[in-house]
Amino acid sequence: MNASDSDDDIYNERTALVPSENPVLPSYRPDSDTSLPGDSPTKRVNVCSLLSVSRHEVDADDEELTLKYGAKHVIMLFIPVTLCMAVVVATIKSVSFYTEKTDQQLIYTPFTENTASVGRRLLNSVLNTIIMISVIVVMTIFLVVLYKYRCYKFIHGWLILSSLMLLFWFSFMYLGEVFKTYNLAVDYPTVGVIIWNFGAVGMICIHWKGPLQLQQAYLILISALMALVFIKYLPEWSAWVILGAISVYDLVAVLSPKGPLRMLVETAQERNEPIFPALIYSSAMMWTVGMASPADAQRSETDEEAEQSGGGAEPPSRQSRSLPEDELEEDRGVKLGLGDFIFYSVLVGKAAATGGDWNTTLACFVAILIGLCLTLLLLAIFKKALPALPISITFGLVFYFSTDFLVQPFMDNLAAHQFYI
Amino acid sequence: MTAAVFFGCTFIAFGPAIALFLFTIAREPLRVIFLIAGAFFWLVSLLLSSMVWFISVQISNKESAAQQKGLLIFGVVLSVLLQETFRFAYYKLLKKANEGLLTLSQEETMPISIRQLAYVSGLGFGFMSGAFSVVNILADSVGPGTVGIHGDSQHYFLSSAFMTMAIILLHMFWGVVFFDACEKQRWWAVAAVVISHLLVSCLTFQNPEYVASLVPTYVVLFLMGVWAFYSAGGSLRNLKLCLTCKDKDFLLANHRPR
Numbered sequence: 001m002n003a004s005d006s007d008d009d010i011y012n013e014r015t016a017l018v019p020s021e022n023p024v025l026p027s028y029r030p031d032s033d034t035s036l037p038g039d040s041p042t043k044r045v046n047v048c049s050l051l052s053v054s055r056h057e058v059d060a061d062d063e064e065l066t067l068k069y070g071a072k073h074v075i076m077l078f079i080p081v082t083l084c085m086a087v088v089v090a091t092i093k094s095v096s097f098y099t100e101k102t103d104q105q106l107i108y109t110p111f112t113e114n115t116a117s118v119g120r121r122l123l124n125s126v127l128n129t130i131i132m133i134s135v136i137v138v139m140t141i142f143l144v145v146l147y148k149y150r151c152y153k154f155i156h157g158w159l160i161l162s163s164l165m166l167l168f169w170f171s172f173m174y175l176g177e178v179f180k181t182y183n184l185a186v187d188y189p190t191v192g193v194i195i196w197n198f199g200a201v202g203m204i205c206i207h208w209k210g211p212l213q214l215q216q217a218y219l220i221l222i223s224a225l226m227a228l229v230f231i232k233y234l235p236e237w238s239a240w241v242i243l244g245a246i247s248v249y250d251l252v253a254v255l256s257p258k259g260p261l262r263m264l265v266e267t268a269q270e271r272n273e274p275i276f277p278a279l280i281y282s283s284a285m286m287w288t289v290g291m292a293s294p295a296d297a298q299r300s301e302t303d304e305e306a307e308q309s310g311g312g313a314e315p316p317s318r319q320s321r322s323l324p325e326d327e328l329e330e331d332r333g334v335k336l337g338l339g340d341f342i343f344y345s346v347l348v349g350k351a352a353a354t355g356g357d358w359n360t361t362l363a364c365f366v367a368i369l370i371g372l373c374l375t376l377l378l379l380a381i382f383k384k385a386l387p388a389l390p391i392s393i394t395f396g397l398v399f400y401f402s403t404d405f406l407v408q409p410f411m412d413n414l415a416a417h418q419f420y421i
Numbered sequence: 422m423t424a425a426v427f428f429g430c431t432f433i434a435f436g437p438a439i440a441l442f443l444f445t446i447a448r449e450p451l452r453v454i455f456l457i458a459g460a461f462f463w464l465v466s467l468l469l470s471s472m473v474w475f476i477s478v479q480i481s482n483k484e485s486a487a488q489q490k491g492l493l494i495f496g497v498v499l500s501v502l503l504q505e506t507f508r509f510a511y512y513k514l515l516k517k518a519n520e521g522l523l524t525l526s527q528e529e530t531m532p533i534s535i536r537q538l539a540y541v542s543g544l545g546f547g548f549m550s551g552a553f554s555v556v557n558i559l560a561d562s563v564g565p566g567t568v569g570i571h572g573d574s575q576h577y578f579l580s581s582a583f584m585t586m587a588i589i590l591l592h593m594f595w596g597v598v599f600f601d602a603c604e605k606q607r608w609w610a611v612a613a614v615v616i617s618h619l620l621v622s623c624l625t626f627q628n629p630e631y632v633a634s635l636v637p638t639y640v641v642l643f644l645m646g647v648w649a650f651y652s653a654g655g656s657l658r659n660l661k662l663c664l665t666c667k668d669k670d671f672l673l674a675n676h677r678p679r
Contacts, residue, residue: 071450198540358556385576402468410471413493421500
C-alpha cells in the first residue's frame with residue numbers, strides 16, 4: 001500500500017467542508033454558533049480543536065445547575081476520549097504491526113530519522129514538522145476559501161471520499177492485522193461481508209442519519225484508526241515535535257482574528273449554516289417528555305439544532321413541532337472536533353508504543369483528561385469556540401517526558417526492592 | 422505467571438477500589454471529575470519527588486549500592502511528605518473553589534460536600550498510587566517467567582497485590598481523616614495521618630519479610646478505617662441500623678419500605 005497516496009486523499013478529503021443546505025438533517029448537526037469545525041487528519045488537525053457548548057442563558061440562579069450540567073458535559077466528553085484512547089492503546093499493545101519500524105514514511109514527512117548524529121535527527125524532525133504544518137495551513141486556507149465561495153458540492157464529495165477510504169480501506173487493513181496477530185484464518189467472502197456492512201452503516205450514520213450512539217461509536221472508531229495510522233507512519237521525534245507544533249497552530253488558528261478556523265466559524269455564523277457534519281463529535285442528546293415515537297425524537301432533535309443555528313429565519317421543519325417549552329428538557333451537549341480525538345490518541349498511543357511501561361501511558365491519560373477538563377472550564381467561562389488541543393497536549397507532553405525520564409527509574413527501583421510510597 | 426495469577430492479583434489489588442468507584446462515584450459526574458483531579462495531584466507530587474531523587478542520584482556515587490539504597494529510602498520519605506503536602510494543597514484548592522461557587526450561586530448548599538470531596542480525593546490518590554505501584558508488575562505477570570528463580574520470594578505478586586489494596590484503602594481513609602482534621606483545625610490529627618503514612622512506607626523497607634510488613638500495614642489499615650468511620654459521622658448505632666436494614670434515611674432514599 002502506498003501510504004502517501006491514501007493519506008493524501010484522506011488529508012484532502014478531511015479539508016472538505018460540509019454543505020449546509022441539507023434538507024434532510026443528519027441525526028446530529030452542529031450548531032453554527034457553537035460548533036467547531038472538525039479536523040481531518042491534516043485538516044482535521046487544523047480544524048478540530050474547537051469546543052463548543054450550547055446551553056441556555058445562564059443567570060445567577062442557574063449557577064448550580066450550570067455546574068451540574070457542566071460536569072455532565074465534561075463526563076460526556078471524558079467517556080468517548082477514554083474509549084478512543086483505550087482502543088488505540090489496546091491495539092498498540094497487542095497488534096505489533098502498528099509499532100513495527102518501517103522505512104515507509106508519509107509524503108508529508110520526507111526527511112528520514114535514520115541519521116547518525118542527534119543534531120541531524122533533530123533537524124530532520126523539525127523540517128518534517130515545518131512541512132506538515134505548512135501543508136495543514138495551506139489545506140485549511142483552501143478549505144476556508146472553498147467555503148467562502150460556496151463550493152459545497154466539491155467539499156461534500158471530498159468528505160464522502162475521505163470517509164469511504166477510512167471506513168473501508170483502513171478498517172480492512174486493521175482487521176487483517178488483528179487476524180494475523182491472533183493467527184485466525186478467515187476467508188475473503190466473510191471479510192467482505194463484514195467490511196461491507198461496517199463501512200456502509202458507517203457512511204450512513206456519519207453522513208446521513210443514524211442513532212446517536214452508533215454515530216458516536218463510528219466517529220470514535222475512525223478517530224482511533226486515523227491515530228493508529230499516524231502512530232505507525234510518523235517517525236519518532238517528528239511525531240513529538242508535530243504534536244507540539246499543532247497545539248501552537250491550533251491556538252493561533254482559533255483565537256487570532258485572522259485565523260482560518262475563526263474565519264470559518266464566523267462565516268458559518270453569518271450564513272446561519274451548520275458546518276462540518278461528520279467531522280465533529282457531538283455529545284448532544286435531547287429528550288422530550290412523552291414523546292410519541294423515535295421519529296419524533298429524531299425530528300425534534302434536529303429541530304432543536306436548527307433552532308439554535310437559525311437565528312433569524314426559522315427553518316420550515318420547526319413548524320411541525322408544537323411542544324411548549326416547559327415540556328421539553330434538552331441537553332445540547334458539547335462538541336469536540338475529531339482531530340482532537342486523533343491527536344490525544346496519538347499522544348497516548350505513542351506513550352504506550354515506546355517501551356513496555358504502563359506508568360507513562362497512565363500519566364499521559366490522566367494529564368490529557370485534566371487538560372480537557374480545564375479547557376471545558378474555560379469554555380464555560382468564555383462561552384465561545386476554544387481550541388481543545390493546547391492545554392491537553394502540553395500537559396500530555398510534559399507528563400510523557402517527565403514520567404519517562406524521571407518517574408520511571410524511580411518506580412522501577414522501588415518495585416525492585418518492593419518499597420511502597 | 423499465568424492468567425490466574427494476573428486476574429487474581431488484579432482483582433485483589435483493585436477490587437475494593439473499583440467496587441467503591443462503581444457503586445458510589447461513577448454515577449455522579451462531579452465526583453468523577455474530582456477523583457481524576459485528585460489522581461492528577463498525586464501524579465504531580467510523584468513527579469516532583471522523582472525529580473529530586475533523580476538529581477540526587479546523578480550527583481552521587483553510582484557504584485555504591487549502599488548509597489543508592491540510602492538515596493532510595495530518602496526518596497521514599499520525601500515522596501510521602503510531598504504526597505501529604507499535595508493533599509493539603511488539594512484541600513486548600515477545593516475550599517477556595519467551594520467558597521467561590523457558593524458566592525456565585527444563590528443556593529445555600531453545595532452540589533458536593535467537603536466530606537464527599539475528602540472521600541473522592543482520597544480514592545483518587547489511592548487509585549493513582551496503586552496503579553503506579555502495581556500495573557507494571559501485573560503486566561509482567563502475564564508474560565513468561567519463573568518467580569523467585571534467583572532465590573527471591575515466591576510470593577512477590579501476591580504480596581504486591583495485597584500491599585496495593587492496603588495502600589489504596591489507606592489513601593481513602595487518610596483523605597477522609599485529613600480533610601476532617603483540616604476542617605476542624607486539629608493539626609495533631611493531620612500529623613498523625615502523615616506519621617501513619619510514613620510508618621506504612623517504612624514498613625515496606627522490610628520486604629521481602631512479608632509478615633513483618635503486611636501484618637502491621639493491615640493493622641494500621643483497620644485502625645485508620647475505624648478513625649475515618651468515626652470522623653465521617655459514623656457510629657455504632659448507625660452501623661447497627663445499616664446492617665439490620667433499619668436505617669430510615671437509607672431506606673427512604675432507596676424507596677424501600679420496611
